[in-house]
Amino acid sequence: MSIFRTKSVEASMADADESEHRLKRDLSALDLTVFGVGVVIGTGIFVLTGLAAKEHAGPAVAVSFVVAGIVCALAALCYAELASTVPVAGSAYTFAYATSGEIVAWIIGWDLLLEMALGAAVVAVGWSQYFASLLDTIGWHLPASIAGGDGAFMDLPAFLVVAVLTCVLVLGVKLSARVNTVIVAIKVAVVLFVIVAGLFFVKAANYHPFVPPSQPAPETTGLQATLWQTILGSAPANFGVVGIFTAAAIVFFAFIGFDVVATAAEETHKPQRDVPRGIIGSLAICTALYVGVSLVVVGMQKYSELDPDAPLAQAFKSVGADWAATLITVGALAGLTTVVMILMLGQSRVLFAMSRDNLVPRGLSAVHPTFRTPYRITILIGAVVAVLAAFIPLSALAELVNIGTLFAFVVVSIGVIVLRRTRPDLDRSFRVPWVPVLPIASVLACVYLMLNLPVETWLRFLVWMAVGFVVYFAYGRRHSRVPDHPSDEEATAGTTPRAS
DSSP states (O other): OTOOOOOHHHHHHHHHHHHGOOOOBBBBBBHHHHHHHHSSHHHIIIIIIHIIIIIIGGHHHHHHHHHHHHHHHHHHHHHHHHHHHOOOOHHHHHHHHHTTEEEEEHHHHHHHHHIIIIIIHHHHHHHHHHHHHHHTTTOOOOOGBBSTTTOOBBBHHHHHHHHHHHHHHOOOOOHHHHHHHHHHHHHHHHHHHHHHHHHHHHHHHHGSSOOOOOOOOOOOOOGGGGGHHHHHHHOOOSHEEEHHHHHHHHHHGGGGGTTTTHGGGGSSSSHHHHHHHHHHHHHHHHHHHHHHHHHHHHHHHHHGGGSSHHHHHHHHHHHOTHHHHHHHHHHHHHHHHHHHHHHHHHHHHHHHHHTTTTTSSSGGGGGOOOOSSSSHHHHHHHHHHHHHHHOOOOOGGHHHHHHHHHHHHHHHHHHHHHHHHOTTTTTTSSSSSSHEEEHHHHHHHHHOOOOSSSSSHHHHHHHHHHHHHIIIIIIHHHOOSSOOOOHHHHHHHHHOOOOO
C-alpha cells in the first residue's frame, strides 16, 4: 500500500455528508472571526510584549508585531484558499491528504495533536496561575497542594477549567460560540481599556530611541542555542534591526491559533465564503490590538524597566494606577479561557477527520445524535488535556507548540501550489494572489522562524515525529480507507491515487 496515496477533495466532501459522521452547520463568518480572536488574544498580549521590548527590540516592538503579523498573514491566505476549496473538518490534515499524500497528512495530524492538545494544557496551567492571583487579590488562598506549581500534588483549577470547557464543547458548537463571544467581549474590552487609558500616561521620552543601538546578547551554547546559531556559528545580538526580527520570532507565537478557524469549516453555514473571512478578519483585528497595546506600554514605561512577566499590570502600577492591575488580570483570565476552549475544539475536529479516515479507530468519530458534535473524541481530548494540565510539568515543552504550528504552516503553504497544479478545475471562492510567489514567501518566513528555535526543541520535535511514524506503520497504514488503486466507481466517488 502506497504511503503517498491521496484522498481527493470530492471524497472528503462525500465523507462530510455521511449521516453518522455529519456535523451540524451552525456557524457564521462572525462566529468564526470571534473564534479566531478568542484563540489568538491570550498570554501573548499580556506577557510577550514586555519580554520582547525589554530584551530585544525596545520601543520598536510594535514593528516586530507588524512583521510577525505579515508572516502570519502569508500563511493565513494559504489557509483561506484551501479551506474554501476543501471545506471539511481537519484543517491542515485534510489539506495535506488532498495534496501531498497520506503519510504527509498523518505527519500533520500527529503534529497538530502536539500543537493543540499540548497548547491547551500549557494555557490551562497559565489560566490557573491567573486565577490564583485573582483569588489572592480578594483575600482567598488555595491550599498549596492543589494550586499547582512546585511541590503541589495537582493543579486543581487547571483540571476543573478543562472539564467545564469539555462539557461546553460536547453540548454543541453553537453554545461554544456563544460562550466564546461573551468571554471574548470581556477580554477585548480590557485590551481596549489598556490602549485608551494608557494613552493618558504616555511620555514621548520613553520612545527615544525608538530602535535602540545593537548590542551583544548573552551567549547561549549547546542545546539552548538556536538552530540558526548552531548552523552558522553566529553570535546573538539584541536591539537594532536584528533585534526587531528576533523579537518578531518571539511575538509570532502570540498569533498562534488562527489556523483553528479552518478546522470548523464543516460546521459553517457557507464555508467557502465565511472561513476566509473568519481567518483573515480575526488576524487583522488581533494584529491591530497587539500593535496598539505595545505602543502604549512602551510609552507608559521605559522599555528597560518593563516587567517581562506582567508588563501591562506593572506599567499601570508604575504610574500609580494599581487598581488597573486587577482589571488586567480579569482580562487575562478571560483571554486564556477561550484559548483553552478553542484549541480543544480544533483538536477534536482534526482527530475527528483522522478517525473518519480510519487512521485512528473509526469508532471515535461517532457524532452525538442530539448535539451533533464528535462527543467521544471531545471527551477523550478533554481527559488528556485535563490530566496533562493537572499533573505534568509543561513549561519545558511549551516551545514544541511553536515548532508544530510553524511546520503545519509550511505544509499548508506548499499545498496551495500543489493543488493549483494537480486540480486547477476545483472551484476556489478565495484565491491566494501571486502564486507561487506568495506561498513560497510564506514557507521561507516560517522556516526562518523555526531556525530561531532552540536545538533542544528541534530534538524533542523529531522524537515526537518518530513516535508518530511508529503509530502510523503499526495501525494507520493498514486500516486506511483510501485505496491505492481505486476502481472507476471509487474514482467517481472521489478517491484518487497520487501520481508517481
